Amino acid sequence: MIIYLDGEFVPKERALISVFDHGLLYGDGVFEGIRAYHGRVFKLDEHLDRLYDSARTIALEIPVSKEEMEEVVLETLRRNDLSDAYIRLVVTRGVGDLGLDPRKCPEATVFCIAASIQLYPEELYQEGLAVITVSTRRNIPAACIPRVKSLNYLNNIYAKIEANLAGAPEAIMLNAEGYVAEATGDNIFIVKKGVLITPPTHVGILEGITRNAVMDLARKQGIPVEEKVFTLFDVYNADECFLTGTAAEVIPTVKVDGRLIANGKPGKITWELIAAFRELTKVDGTLIKQ
Ligand code: PXG
Secondary structure: EEEOOEEEEEHHHHHOOOOOEEEHHHOOOOEEEEEEEOEEOOOOOHHHHHHHHHHHHHHOOOOHHHHHHHHHHHHHHHHHHOOOOEEEEEEOOOOOOOOOHHHHHHOEEEEEEEEOOOOOHHHHEEEEEEEEEEEOOOOOOOOOOOOEOOOOOOOHHHHHHHHHOOOOOEEEEEEEOOOOOEOOOOOEEEEEEOEEEEEEEOOOOOOOOOHHHHHHHHHHOOOOOOEOOOOOOHHHHHEEEEEEEEEOOEEEEEOOOOEEEEOOOHHHHHHHHHHHHHHHHOOOEEOOOO
């Protein structure tokens, strides 16, 4: 495995980070999780835009232009001869001393890992997930902005631990006011009377690339889409529910907190969107080979 690290392509064994890197010491940094399908990187521009927006928000200067970063991702895939892959692109504050002041770090650390992808079992898509709501609330934007895809994932990890202890594959997180926010690594959608509904970003969520792609697909199919706040009442009484994310794509959710969603089977609109999303990944995306 060949890793891109600070301007070089090195074997995995030589891709090492200092213990003084503030990404490690303070979770000070940003990242992206990206997929490649059939020799194309899905929504690469959108992922790069989000990475640079996240970095700007935490006042982190990325020492590589967006155009160069695109080439970093593509070249990492080429060096590993991958056409279907999971890509992890990370920018940390870099090496400093033991003080948390970011000014202690003169230059950001940049690395890119491309690995073969571990697919979710097909049964999960056929049968749907049974998830729970956890007591850990999503970070409030006034403290730690959820739209920033930062290296601080402890909020989500607390929720994941609660899900693990309850034997659930994913967890629904509410915001501090009790509105439905998102899952630990996925966005949430419900369908009610033919309308596709997802929380707006101001609820305090990551604005998922898959979320946005699914909303576009729905609109193209003539399905009305609304971004509006809702509660667990709306989830329990939804006609359909699903989660979206780079890793899971579009995955039906058929039980929440022990309540069946409608008849407990993945819904019709969910199936249509799963199919449309799978088609999109075949044709959309930046070609890896020139
Ligand atoms: N919410 C959160 C909190 C996330 O971390 C999403 C929503 C979905 O966003 P995208 O852009 O992927 O549609 C995420 C993304 C992993 C993994 O290894 C997690 C994510 C992405 C890729 C891999 O668990 N989270």
